[in-house]
Amino acid sequence: MRLRNKPWAKDKIAQYPQYIVPNPEEYKGKWHEAFASDQPLHIEVGTGKGRFITEMAKAHPEINYIGIELFDSVIVAALDRLIEAELPNLKLLNVNAKDLAKFFAKNDVQRVYLNFSDPWPKKRHEKRRLTYKDFLKLYEEIMTDGGEIHFKTDNQGLFEYSLMSFSAYGLLLKFISLDLHNSDFEGNIMTEYEEKFSEKGNRIYRCEVKYQH
Template sequence: MRLRNKPWAREKIEQHPQYIVPSPENLKGQWHEAFAEKQPLHIEIGTGKGRFITEMAKAHPDINYIGIEIYESVIVAALDRLIEADLPNLKLLNVNATDLKNFFEKSDVDRVYLNFSDPWPKVRHEKRRLTYKDFLKLYEDILVDGGEIHFKTDNLGLFEYSLMSFSEYGLLLKFLSLDLHQSNYEGNIMTEYEEKFSNKGNRIYRCEVKYR
């Protein structure tokens, strides 16, 4: 994916510390202080333009959410959504997911969402996939005991790889759909990519897995 450079993005991010947390390492172990209410915390890794995480925060005011996005030129779109919605239970982080342990302690997070992650199809890039075993260990290190990963993609190869990775790691499968939009699953909130791919006729694959 080629990103359009937005040289003004950094300045805009810095102008809105109430929405994009400027020093998340300072809240490690005490994220409840960043929100109006102390309640469960769910994070989305690769939040993109923020449609999913914003709509989730609207639909579930009893849960706190954090959208994590590495690219400044992308997170500013999510920032615009949050400015408009002004939700007390949603924050954004402009950080790299590989550094999660710098910002979260064990049991800080109750659930991780992975939506339409880069499939990194080449074998030599396996370690970059967000469902690779090293990332699964990283999530385990910040999740509560029995925490969950909810995963969606339109890429069958990535989905099959991820199911194998989850199984080999010892995660428990709670939910599986090989065609989400043709299932009776309720409460699905689409991402921008999900709507785009679904409109093209692509199947959407989804699963929920749980740490033991």
């Protein structure tokens, strides 16, 4: 995906510390202090323009959400959504997913959402896939026991790889859909990519997996 550079993005991010947390490491182990209410925390790794995480926060005020996005030229779109929605249970982090353990402690997070992650199809790039074993270990380090990963993609190869990666790691496969939009699954909130891909006729794959200790 080619990103259009927005030279003003960094300045805009700095203007809204109430929405994009400037020093997330300060909340490690105490994220409840960043929100209006002390309630379960779900994070989305690779939030993009923020449609999914914003709509989830609207639909579930009893849960706190954090959207994580590396690219400042992308996260400003999510910031605009949050400014408009003024949700007390949603924050954003402009950080690299590889550094999650710097910002979150064990038991901070109950669920991780991975939506339409970069498939990195070349074998030499396997370690960059967000469902690679090293990332699964990283998520486990910040989650409560029995924490879950909810994963969606339109890429069949990435989905098959991810199912094998989850199984090899010892995760419990709770739910699998090979054609989400033609299933009886209720409460699906689409991402921007999901809407675009499904309109092209692409099948959407989804699964839920759970850490077993």
